Amino acid sequence: MTTQALYVKESSDDQLERYSFAERIWHWLGGLSYTYCMLSGLALFTPYLYWLAAVLGGGPTARFWHPWVSLVFLATVLWMYAKWLADLRITDIDHRWVEHINDYVTNRDESLPPQGRFNAGQKVFYWVMFWAVLVLLVSGIVMWFPEWFRPNFHFILPIAVIFHEAAALISIGAIIIHIYMGVFMEPKSLRAMIHGRVSRAWARAYHRLWYERVTEGTSTEK
């Protein structure tokens, strides 16, 4: 099959648009900015990773960009909030999904309840990142401008650092799972986030409720 044909095919009716162009831009912007923040953050987190700072332009550069880039990440999280809030609401289905989390982890997806646009795992991931980013924001501002704090308020600084690190570690945990799920466990997700489209079958299999919603009245397939 030619590449030409591939593209034709991809734009054909057996594919559904999973992520719009804007959504994909925002997602990858988030991904990149998060990665930068994570790497530069990790450089400062432990001496054993300080060499990461060199990769990112050296310590002062990493220190300079980290807070600015984090603002980009914050923006993406907020954009997603505005765009996807409806799809991210935790519902009863999610509770049932969570009850069957073992089945999901062990790839017995057939016993899982049908899911909307995002499954409960994805929603939880978002909300973890959402709250983490708020904590990172507040503590990060403190850490960004330590000189604002007169000595009487210096006690705030280590508190901020602890919160910042804790939130960052939690978000890193979440991101490990996110990347693992998206890239390895469910490669279609990665493709979807790159190309924006998924097959109807895939959609029906993993996000049946979403599939039904988007196909209702537009398709008689299957």
Added chain:
Amino acid sequence: MSQATLGIRRISGHAGPAPGEDVERAEQVCKLIDTTTCIGCKACEVACLEWNGYTFTDTVFDNSYQTMPETAWNYWNLIKFNEHEREDGSITLLMRKDQCMHCADPGCLAACPADGAIVQYTNGIVDFQQANCIGCGYCVTGCPFDIPKFNPATKKMFKCTLCVDRVSEGLEPACIKSCPTGCLHFGSKDDMKGLAETRATQLRENFGFAKAGVYDPAGVGGTGVIYVLHDVTNPEAYGGLPKDPRIPLLVRLWKGPVKWLGGWSMFFGVLGVAIHYLRYGPKIPQDGHDNRDDSAPGHRDEGVKP
């Protein structure tokens, strides 16, 4: 360039041991400040500023002889003036030179994430290497004496160097040299401790200061700057000298357990998902459409058919 070099005992943000740790024996240098003979003349402030050549700042009179509220990035030592009422109602003026204490266990260095931004030389001087400083201000967090200060123009932290450029050439720090009354004294830590204890004894026995003593706080492993106080039980009266300074618990927590916990958690997180992949592999849709080959790079979803 200076030919002077000093061995290094500790380096901030450094993986593994400091290159000079435990390989060199050196006399610990120490600054003794006898507050009972301080006359608040500020010669030390000027000598410091002159020697280090820093810029001037506009100050504002604030109902005190004190030059400014606290030390600044370009003002490393500051006499703190305190009108103190004694128990008998008489007034006294307590004056204390505030500056980096050059802790044996420096909180700034512990908190600093930048490799080599803060070093402790084998002679005990704690020094900031601005070339390596990333301006994160973590050192402020670690310092129980509120010493490191941020220069917004260069985004670097600054503090007293104990004139390491002079000390390494065999001179005494500029403030020490200038001090008119000899309230400042410089020498080895052992000698300064001895002098300080002798002076404290003299104050107790001959000058009626029953509570006179030496301030060399154990909480930070002892300091490279020690004080003789008229009343060692009340260091706070001397412009907020902490009674029992320690590196904040949170900083210890963060630089210790949290690092290990975080590091290992990340490691095990990655390890965990890898094992999971090996055990369960990627997901395959249950409705008969085989997507497995999609997981391989280079494959396209030609298998996906409506």
Added chain:
Amino acid sequence: MTNGWIDIKNTDMMLIMGGNPAENHPCGFKWAIEAKRTRNAKMIVVDPRYTRTAATSDLFLQIRAGSDIAFLGGMLRYAIENNRIAHDYLVNYTNAAFIVKEGFQLPEDGLYSGFDPATQTYDKATWNYQEGGDLSGEAATAAPVSGHSSASPLPAHTQPATNQSGPGLTGQGYQGASGAGAKTAEPAKPAPTLPSNTAYDLTLQHPRCVFQLLKQQYSRYTPEMVERITGIPKDQFLKAADLFTSVRKDGDMKQVGTILYAVGWTQHSFGTQIIRAAAILQLLLGNIGRAGGGINALRGHSNIQGATDMGGVFDIWPGYLKTPSPADVDLATYLKRTTPTSSKPAPWESFNYWSNMPKFTVSYLKAMYGDAATKENDFGFHYMPKVDRNYSWTQIWDNMYRGSVKGMLAFGMNGVAIGPDSQKNIDALKKADWLVVGEIYPDETSEFWKSPGITAEEMKTINTTVYRLACAGFAEKDGSMTNSARWLQWKNVAIPPPGEARLDQDIVAQIFLRVRDLYQKEGGKYPDPILNLTWAYTNAQHPALGDLAKELNGNALADLTDPKTQVTIKRGQQLPGFAWLKDDGTTSCGNWLYSGCWTEAGNQLARRGTDDPSGQGIYQNWAWSWPANRRVMYNRASCDSSGKPWDATRKQVWWNESTQLWVGNDVPDFKPDSHPKDHMGPFIMNPEGIGRIFGPLAALADGPFPEHYEPIESPVQNALHPNQSNNPVVKKFTTAADKYATPGDGFNIICTTYRLTEHYHYWTKNNQMNVQLIPEPFVEIPVELAAELGIKGNDKVKVTSARSYYVAKAFVTKRIKPMTIDGKKIYQIGIPIHQGYRGIQEDAGRNARTILNRLTPTVVDPNAYTPEFKGFLVKLEKA
């Protein structure tokens, strides 16, 4: 200073009063700290404010500004009452045993005998010793001295001093100029002189012996009286008196106490007498002449000592030679008047060093006029101006204000800022024809014509031509300065002057040479002294300071041979010291005190020997000190009458029986071969040879003993004698600008002025570094007073005196407490002097551009003519 900076470390007890050495002399103060550290010495600080000196003291007493004599008088009484006196010292080394003339009266009503209210002066005829011999045992029959109850009926008459102290006990500086004969009018009859054979009573029992008079004089200064006048609670005063006099507990002579003072004592309308009181206390305790003792003027400028030594004031020539008066019709008359003859008990000896006055004078005139000074023309005696009255600092401004002083040269002297009454000085300059200012920074004086308050219209009417010449700073000049320990130290040139700035000496030389050229070309009034002035400098337009130093030292104008040693000085050679000076015109010497400073061996001022074998901080080989490199003055008094040191651990000089000479760690300030048996007095500059507890004749204008008087502006009446509250001989000035306040006018807060350690006079307001330390002017106000007036820290306040006002920020402090003076609640405030209308902050508009000395009154001490900057009255309000 009788002693020296380092010598303070040898003391056991310090009284610091009228000075604030920790702030104004920090590097000298180290030796006070050293004494505390190494000898457990105690320090008593008495000051109107709790200063940074007080912070290191063992006892601090807050005193009302201007009540120092009452405090010291109380100390004197305490020492006598409790027998804490150095008896042998007192009998042998002071005039305690001398009998005072009958008719002398103590000032129980505020006036000594001989007062003439019309002229406000004393006839001092009774202020003299009685002629006669040993009167021991005649105490019972002698007429006692009564308190004096009415003004003297004696005719008013003043006279030139006969036996002035020179650089004697009353100070080595300008205080030494006290009793200048020059300030008085022509004598109406021959001046009384000291008797050559004084009556004495070594038992000190005679009712008119100085000791009994002293006891009687200060019997009124009870602790209760001290409390009433000074505001120091009785118990605190007693604590201080007990502590200070404890050095002489049970008459033991081992311990030594010192007194340190500065302008807090001199700047009063009775300043000289405060210092006298301290000197008397030190004599009483036997502390003068000893290591760790003495009475030590700290001095505020690097060369205040040298400028005075050099005759930089109207009433003296270099070396404290008297400026001649019109009555000195020729050199012989002048020398007769100024050369004292010894006056002592017959069995004693007196070196009377001032008997060498003719040698010093003739040598000085030879230095001035060289070959033009001949025996025939009295060595050019009449080339020198004669002074008929007081020409001191405040008189200059007063007379410029009145229009008789037309021009002024001001070099390194900011007269407007220094005051007193800066506005009067500004108004005076408006009337001058010309002003030449030599400075390194723009100052208030050179810009008086645009001082705040002068409008553009007014400026057009100010017709003074002002030249402002750019001078050189200290690092750009070499030369020597004399510190307060009398050390002359040479400094070197580090860099050339900036821009077109010129060396000060070049400017003065070039002005003078131009004037001389004009007189040569055009002639003019009496050009002789100008044309005949010696000018033997290698480069006439640029006289090297080394050349001048050599001129000061003096050289031989003929071959000289010492008959005793047969040592010969060749004609043209530098003299080894003042012992070589001659009164026949064969020596030339610019300043006899400095003879020895640049000998054939070279520049002694640049010596840098750091050896101090005695460990007493004498440093014989560092630089050079006058007189004759002696470091502690009157050091003969450190030994008992047999020539053995009072304290063997602090040996300075001693009599060596085998060599029959005085020897020691220091150069003996004494006749080296005078055997102790001869009983020569250790105070060789006094004609009596002893220390003057009683200041006879013209030594002082306002009394042989110090008496407490209130400052000219005082919130209370004198508790000792309300009818004679102020110093009776002090005159107020009378121009329209001279106003004086009373508490009745609402001026009831006492104001005192001072320097801060962060600044130097009106100089460092041009220095960013020092401005950063103390950026703004402020007024120190007691918390209680601030609360009463609703003033908070940092508020702008306005201080108003009878003359003008001053605006600054409030420094509300607990370090000044309200005082109870004679039952009245009195507040004191303090203001540092350092700001003006030209400076970094002033030019940036960051302060009110007012000068502190606009507040201060024009009134001076009658002996030293120092203005009363301390303790005047003000009002305080929120600005």
Added chain:
Amino acid sequence: MELSRRTFLRGALAGGAGFSLLGFDLTPAVAQLKELKIVRATETRSTCPYCSVSCGVLIYTIGDKAKNVTPQVIHVEGDPDHPINRGTLCPKGASLEQDILNPRRLLKPQVRRPGSDHWEDIAWTQALDEIAHWVKKTRDDTFIEKDAQGHTVNRCEGMAWIGGCTDTNEFNYLVVKTMRSLGLTYIENQARV
């Protein structure tokens, strides 16, 4: 490279600590101490011009006094040999560098003419000539040779010299010498106040 007994962190040279894989830095850490700024400067011994303690100061200037160098001050500190201050200085003495190198220094002669509201520059020669004329005029106008009693007084009361107390002895001597020869009686000095 082995870890020698003296290993140094030389940040200034490396522009950052040496980085190596995993952060284990096995090369000797590098660091440069700040240069002692008075190395090889010319040292001139002087005396502080402020108070009368007379502290010895060392003035450090650039250059070695060679012909082609204009020395300028780079640092001032106390003279440790001086018996009184032993190297110490007060806040005024310690700031002497700022006194010498001060942008507010007067650099040329100026004159303010009668009625004027500003300074004008004036050449030294002209300034000194004018001053000499003023001095002569005032002296001639006010000189008194004999007083009312007929005593020779030879004095000039029409002008005054006021001098500071931070000038040298030699300068003071020159002043007193010249001014007294002019007949001045109003010769006064900071010493008085």
